[in-house]
Amino acid sequence: MLCPFQIKFEEVEERYVEPFHFTLDAVCEKTGARAGTLTTPHGIIKTPVFMPVGTLGTVKSLAPEDLAGLNAQIILGNTYHLYLRPGCDVIDEFGGLHQFMNWDRPLLTDSGGFQIFSLAKLQKMTEEGAHFQSHIDGSRHLLTPEKAMEIQVCLGSDIAMALDECIPYPASHEQALESLGLTTRWGKRSKEAWEQTKRPGHALFGIVQGGMYGDLRKQSAEELREIGFDGYALGGLSVGEPRDLMLEMAGISLPYLPQDRPRYIMGVGKPQDLVDMVNLGADMFDCVLPTRNARNGQLFTSRGPLNICNAQHRTSSLPVDEECQCYTCRNYSRAYLRHLYMSRELLSYRLNTIHNIAFFISLMEKAREAVLANSYEAFYKDFFQKIETGA
Amino acid sequence: MLCPFQIKFEEVEERYVEPFHFTLDAVCEKTGARAGTLTTPHGIIKTPVFMPVGTLGTVKSLAPEDLAGLNAQIILGNTYHLYLRPGCDVIDEFGGLHQFMNWDRPLLTDSGGFQIFSLAKLQKMTEEGAHFQSHIDGSRHLLTPEKAMEIQVCLGSDIAMALDECIPYPASHEQALESLGLTTRWGKRSKEAWEQTKRPGHALFGIVQGGMYGDLRKQSAEELREIGFDGYALGGLSVGEPRDLMLEMAGISLPYLPQDRPRYIMGVGKPQDLVDMVNLGADMFDCVLPTRNARNGQLFTSRGPLNICNAQHRTSSLPVDEECQCYTCRNYSRAYLRHLYMSRELLSYRLNTIHNIAFFISLMEKAREAVLANSYEAFYKDFFQKIETGA
Numbered sequence: 001m002l003c004p005f006q007i008k009f010e011e012v013e014e015r016y017v018e019p020f021h022f023t024l025d026a027v028c029e030k031t032g033a034r035a036g037t038l039t040t041p042h043g044i045i046k047t048p049v050f051m052p053v054g055t056l057g058t059v060k061s062l063a064p065e066d067l068a069g070l071n072a073q074i075i076l077g078n079t080y081h082l083y084l085r086p087g088c089d090v091i092d093e094f095g096g097l098h099q100f101m102n103w104d105r106p107l108l109t110d111s112g113g114f115q116i117f118s119l120a121k122l123q124k125m126t127e128e129g130a131h132f133q134s135h136i137d138g139s140r141h142l143l144t145p146e147k148a149m150e151i152q153v154c155l156g157s158d159i160a161m162a163l164d165e166c167i168p169y170p171a172s173h174e175q176a177l178e179s180l181g182l183t184t185r186w187g188k189r190s191k192e193a194w195e196q197t198k199r200p201g202h203a204l205f206g207i208v209q210g211g212m213y214g215d216l217r218k219q220s221a222e223e224l225r226e227i228g229f230d231g232y233a234l235g236g237l238s239v240g241e242p243r244d245l246m247l248e249m250a251g252i253s254l255p256y257l258p259q260d261r262p263r264y265i266m267g268v269g270k271p272q273d274l275v276d277m278v279n280l281g282a283d284m285f286d287c288v289l290p291t292r293n294a295r296n297g298q299l300f301t302s303r304g305p306l307n308i309c310n311a312q313h314r315t316s317s318l319p320v321d322e323e324c325q326c327y328t329c330r331n332y333s334r335a336y337l338r339h340l341y342m343s344r345e346l347l348s349y350r351l352n353t354i355h356n357i358a359f360f361i362s363l364m365e366k367a368r369e370a371v372l373a374n375s376y377e378a379f380y381k382d383f384f385q386k387i388e389t390g391a
Numbered sequence: 392m393l394c395p396f397q398i399k400f401e402e403v404e405e406r407y408v409e410p411f412h413f414t415l416d417a418v419c420e421k422t423g424a425r426a427g428t429l430t431t432p433h434g435i436i437k438t439p440v441f442m443p444v445g446t447l448g449t450v451k452s453l454a455p456e457d458l459a460g461l462n463a464q465i466i467l468g469n470t471y472h473l474y475l476r477p478g479c480d481v482i483d484e485f486g487g488l489h490q491f492m493n494w495d496r497p498l499l500t501d502s503g504g505f506q507i508f509s510l511a512k513l514q515k516m517t518e519e520g521a522h523f524q525s526h527i528d529g530s531r532h533l534l535t536p537e538k539a540m541e542i543q544v545c546l547g548s549d550i551a552m553a554l555d556e557c558i559p560y561p562a563s564h565e566q567a568l569e570s571l572g573l574t575t576r577w578g579k580r581s582k583e584a585w586e587q588t589k590r591p592g593h594a595l596f597g598i599v600q601g602g603m604y605g606d607l608r609k610q611s612a613e614e615l616r617e618i619g620f621d622g623y624a625l626g627g628l629s630v631g632e633p634r635d636l637m638l639e640m641a642g643i644s645l646p647y648l649p650q651d652r653p654r655y656i657m658g659v660g661k662p663q664d665l666v667d668m669v670n671l672g673a674d675m676f677d678c679v680l681p682t683r684n685a686r687n688g689q690l691f692t693s694r695g696p697l698n699i700c701n702a703q704h705r706t707s708s709l710p711v712d713e714e715c716q717c718y719t720c721r722n723y724s725r726a727y728l729r730h731l732y733m734s735r736e737l738l739s740y741r742l743n744t745i746h747n748i749a750f751f752i753s754l755m756e757k758a759r760e761a762v763l764a765n766s767y768e769a770f771y772k773d774f775f776q777k778i779e780t781g782a
Contacts, residue, residue, distance in 0.1 A: 057730065061737035064722075086705070086730040093706045093726065100730075102722045314477070315484045331455075331493045335484065339448065339477040339491075346452035349737050 017041040019201035020158070020230055022262045028376040032254070032281035035371040038262055040106040040158035041201045042098065045073040047262065047283040048367050050274065050360040051108060053291060056081050057091075057101040060291050061349040062357070064103045069327065070357050071365070074106040074158070076286050079151050080115035080143075084134050088154045096156025108286070109157035111148045111190070113207070114235065114267065117166040125165055125182065145189035149204075153197050160198075161233065162190035164207040169240040176211030183209045184223040191227050203230035205264060211236065212245055214252040221256035232257045233264040234282075238273075247276055254281045271300060271363055275383050278367050279376065285364070290356035295349050297341045300359040302383075303390045306334075308352065313338045326358035327351075408432040410592035411549070411621055413653045419767040423645070423672035426762040429653055431497040431549035432592045433489065436464040438653065438674040439758050441665065441751040442499060444682060447472050448482075448492040451682050452740040453748070455494045460718065461748050462756070465497040465549070467677050470542050471506035471534075475525050479545045487547025499677070500548035502539045502581070504598070505626065505658065508557040516556055516573065536580035540595075544588050551589075552624065553581035555598040560631040567602030574600045575614040582618050594621035596655060602627065603636055605643040612647035623648045624655040625673075629664075638667055645672045662691060662754055666774050669758050670767065676755070681747035686740050688732045691750040693774075694781045697725075699743065704729045717749030718742075 018039055025035040025046075038045040052059045052067060054075045059067060067075060077097050082088075094100040097107055113130065116123050120132035129144030145163040152160035164183040167176060187206045194204045206229035210216030217234075224232060234253055237246050250265060257263050264284035265277050274285050290300065297308045301321035306313075308320075319329035320337065328337070328351045340348035363383075370379035409430055416426040416437075429436040443450045443458065445466045450458060458466060468488050473479075485491040488498055504521065507514050511523035520535030536554040543551035555574045558567060578597045585595045597620035601607030615623060625644050628637050641656060648654050655675035656668050665676050681691060688699045692712035697704075699711075710720035711728065719728070719742045731739035754774075761770035 056734050056736060057727070058736050058738045061741075063738060063741070085734055086726070090706050090726055090730065094708065094724070100724075100727055102727070315481050317485065333485070333491075335477070335481055336448070336491055336493070339481065343447050343476055345447060345449050346737060346740050347449045347454060350452075350454070350741070 017201045020203035022231065022260065024260065026372050026374070028371045028374055030377050031279050031380070033278050033367070033371045033376040034281055034283060035368045036262065036283055038106075040074075040203065041199070042104060042106040042158050043073070045106060046368060048274075048278045048364045048371075049073055049284055050364045051076050051284060051286040052357050052360075053078075053286055053288050054101070054103075055288075056085060057097055059353075059357070060295065061346075061353045064101070066350070066354060067103070067357075068105070070354065071361055072105070072357065074108055075103065077107055077109045077155060077157065078112070078115060079109050079148060079155070080112035080119070082109075082155060083112065083141075083143075083151050084136055088151055092154050096154070098156055106158040107156070108159040109152050109155050109161065110266070111152070111161040111163040111207075112143050113148075113164040114166050116143065117168075127182070127185070129163070129186075130165070145186045146193040149190055149193040149197060153194075153199060153202075156199060157202065159203045159205060159231065160194065162187040162194075162204060162206045162229070164209055164235050166209070166236050166239070167211055169212060171211045173211075173213055173216070176209075176213050176216050180210050180216050180220050180223075183207065184220065184227075187224055187229075188227050191229065205229050205231040205233050205262075207233045207235040207266070208253050208257070209236050210249075210253075212241055212249055214249070217249055217253040218256050221253055225256070225258060229261070231262040231264060231284075233266050233284075235266045237265065238268045238287075243273070246273070247280070250277055250282065251280050271360065272384070272387065274360070274363060275367065275380060278364075278371075279380055287360075290360045291353050294352035294356040297348075297352065299352060300356050302359075302386050304387050308334065308338050308341050310338075320355050321359070324355065324358060324362075326355050328355040328358070408592045411594035413622065413651065415651065417763050417765070419762050419765055422670050422767050422771070424669050424758070424762045424767040425672055425674060426759045427653065427674055429497075431465075431594065432590070433495060433497040433549050434464070436497060437759060439665075439669045439755045439762075440464055440675055441755045442467050442675060442677040443748050443751075444469075444677055444679050445492070445494075446679075447476060448488055450744070450748070451686065452737075452744045455492070457741070457745060458494075458748075459496070461745065462752055463496070463748065465499055466494065468498055468500045468546060468548065469503070469506060470500050470539060470546070471503035471510070473500075473546060474503065474532075474534075474542050475527055479542055483545050487545070489547055497549040498547070499550040500543050500546050500552065501657070502543070502552040502554040502598075503534050504539075504555040505557050507534065508559075518573070518576070520554070520577075521556070536577045537584040540581055540584040540588060544585075544590060544593075547590060548593065550594045550596060550622065551585065553578040553595060553597045553620070555600055555626050557600070557627050557630070558602055560603065562602045564602075564604055564607070567600075567604050567607050571601050571607050571611050571614075574598065575611065575618075578615055578620075579618050582620065596620050596622040596624050596653075598624045598626040598657070599644050599648075600627050601644075603632055603640055605640070608640055608644040609647050612644055616647070616649060620652070622653040622655060622675075624657050626657045628656065629659045634664070637664070638671070641668055641673065642671050662751065663775070663778065665751070665754060666758065666771060669755075669762075670771055678751075681751045682744055685743035685747040688739075688743065690743060691747050693777050695778050699725065699729050699732050701729075711746050712750070715746065715749060715753075717746050719746040719749070
């Protein structure tokens with residue numbers, strides 16, 4: 001019997017692939033806020049954009065249809081996690097992560113650098129690459145820039161990331177400088193390997209490092225520009241530094257990145273952080289905050305966060321956020337969501353995640369509208385007034 | 392601001408309510424297998440029917456749309472669980488369980504008798520009712536027949552169940568006889584309380600007990616008929632007895648129940664059990680098996696169960712069951728489902744549950760078609776041949 005599942009693969013393989021490019025749709029006059037359009041082999045992305053994190057080939061608790069219903073334009077996969085589980089040989093059998101996980105919109109994968117820094121055991125960086133032991137079974141691995149590209153080509157990421165080294169906060173100027181050099185050299189090797197093996201039209205982004213030192217951030221950005229990438233990311237932010245310092249580093253780095261390429265802030269952050277980063281000229285964001293906090297019962301709203309376990313919601317027929325049009329807010333009361341959460345019901349995680357992802361995605365949609373209307377300043381003021389006063 | 396959630400309540404309240412009734416559409420000539428139509432205030436149900444279990448106001452891991460997509464015609468809620476969490480006062484605020492959980496099709500609730508028997512601590516039955524301590528916090532409660540009706544009226548169940556006492560297996564004839572007497576007297580009190588407080592058109596079923604003694608099953612069925620219920624259930628089966636004994640008890644009991652009322656086998660069972668019970672003339676089933684086993688990685692198929700964690704599925708692009716048309720089988724490979732399960736991803740539980748519920752529901756749909764075509768015998772033979780040989 002012919003399995004309908006298998007027919008689908010062929011359809012995906014045959015379709016026309018448009019090569020990656022970026023166009024700026026508008027730049028807000030009074031601020032640096034931008035609106036743009038990214039074209040990838042799996043479709044276009046309107047920026048600013050929030051990208052939900054699908055660590056292991058699934059955005060925790062959601063199905064692809066849930067994400068499409070939330071207007072998720074692109075999601076992330078984690079190279080480190082997928083390389084360990086289920087392994088590239090499994091995903092290769094399916095022709096890539098898109099087909100394996102049943103997602104037909106764009107995918108971005110990180111290079112694994114950050115997870116090796118934050119999750120792996122006994123990690124050691126050499127010129128060759130990142131040596132580490134798996135956090136699952138202790139097995140030994142070496143991730144070189146070339147290997148990181150090979151894995152991402154296998155995954156079929158529309159946007160791949162160069163291998164970088166992430167350093168802790170605080171770090172000395174000397175340590176940050178040395179690490180930056182390694183990230184640049186790995187970036188160059190990533191680019192060379194990518195050019196030889198990439199799938200047609202797929203993109204590679206470089207990652208700016210340099211710790212919390214403005215001069216090093218500038219140096220890193222310039223070195224990456226010299227290599228030349230399809231887009232540029234800021235890495236090593238939101239690693240424990242004060243919020244002001246994070247914004248300062250972004251403010252210093254972004255002007256050194258080319259205007260005509262997308263700018264991606266990795267692993268950031270709270271809704272306030274995103275609105276501030278867009279203000280500084282950033283285009284793309286990913287963060288586990290909405291998904292992870294959803295599973296801990298914290299729901300984001302236009303009036304600030306709400307803890308669904310709070311007894312005040314016990315009989316409340318109100319939706320989580322009266323301004324929200326997501327599936328959860330249209331269909332469920334705070335009382336029901338509280339009941340599910342208190343009972344640790346599986347549906348709780350999905351409904352909470354749907355709301356939080358909807359909040360982050362629609363926040364970026366509104367930011368885009370504001371840029372296109374040349375009114376980002378007013379949007380910014382209104383957003384902070386509401387979220388900080390709760391009124 | 393007017394919340395769209397609240398508007399919905401009013402719509403539900405205003406609609407026309409058709410009173411409960413049952414019609415027999417067909418009875419298979421060579422076997423006792425029946426096809427029928429149940430009409431309830433929230434819609435009709437074609438029998439034989441499998442009813443997914445929504446213990447705490449949610450079928451674990453599924454949203455109402457998932458259930459509707461699976462053609463779930465009716466689901467269960469557990470009186471014992473909902474009484475303890477979130478409590479009747481919360482559900483009463485919403486006008487009933489339908490509105491609280493966003494489910495607009497029929498609902499059946501049990502009376503709590505079985506959960507007090509199997510879950511509660513320090514349970515003690517007196518003539519007055521069931522005394523027990525909550526399995527959650529140890530709080531003390533008394534569930535009388537009158538209280539069980541009050542709770543189910545509050546929940547707004549289309550089909551409520553009389554309070555019964557469930558006994559362990561094995562039990563002596565004396566113990567089973569004494570318990571049967573209590574169940575009959577509680578059934579009478581349940582009926583009296585129900586008649587005074589029920590919502591218009593809602594139904595009450597009685598529960599046949601009597602342990603594993605044919606004479607007591609007959610006595611129980613006759614005593615319940617004397618009281619008169621809208622439908623009749625067999626309780627106290629699948630409590631540890633051999634499968635043959637369970638079928639023997641059903642075979643003895645069912646003929647003593649009225650032909651023109653629905654017959655419900657509580658808490659049973661495997662696919663094979665359902666097919667055998669339909670053969671004996673049963674109409675309705677509920678069981679946690681498909682949902683619970685889904686969360687443990689066991690998937691039901693027309694060729695027997697499949698354990699998704701098995702290494703043989705590591706790179707398999709096959710669906711779980713090539714004969715299945717469910718969302719999971721149409722969109723995901725065994726390899727992806729195995730990966731999700733091994734990674735303990737939340738999506739695993741939902742996709743597995745969707746498949747298992749689809750299997751149970753479609754099995755009963757096929758059974759109904761066979762009865763209508765007067766070919767249940769052939770269906771029965773084919774089903775057991777496939778599932779037992781795997782070929």
